[in-house]
Amino acid sequence: MEMQAYNGEKTLVSQASARKATTPTEAPDYNLGWIVATSPWTEGPFLTHDGSNTLFYATASVAPERQLAFFAATNTGEGIEADHQAVEAAVKSVLGDGP
Numbered sequence: 001m002e003m004q005a006y007n008g009e010k011t012l013v014s015q016a017s018a019r020k021a022t023t024p025t026e027a028p029d030y031n032l033g034w035i036v037a038t039s040p041w042t043e044g045p046f047l048t049h050d051g052s053n054t055l056f057y058a059t060a061s062v063a064p065e066r067q068l069a070f071f072a073a074t075n076t077g078e079g080i081e082a083d084h085q086a087v088e089a090a091v092k093s094v095l096g097d098g099p
């Protein structure tokens with residue numbers, strides 16, 4: 001829904017709110033719990049967040065301009081490398097390019 005709002009489609013979230021979520025405010029690259037970055041494959045800002053509860057590790061990346069989201073999770077709290085590799089592989093699989 002946020003990606004749709006970001007791109008101007010009518011949703012419960014306003015376009016202004018969706019765009020605010022992709023604009024760093026708390027630090028040069030951080031907003032509302034997400035890292036905000038840019039990459040050639042995203043065609044604009046993308047949001048990424050990952051973390052662990054010590055039992056599992058999860059990574060989420062959202063590229064609103066491309067209307068794409070990628071998610072990876074492992075059943076180990078130390079799965080950061082595997083998660084990042086899985087997201088990168090998914091991006092390459094879907095787009096034929098990647099980070």
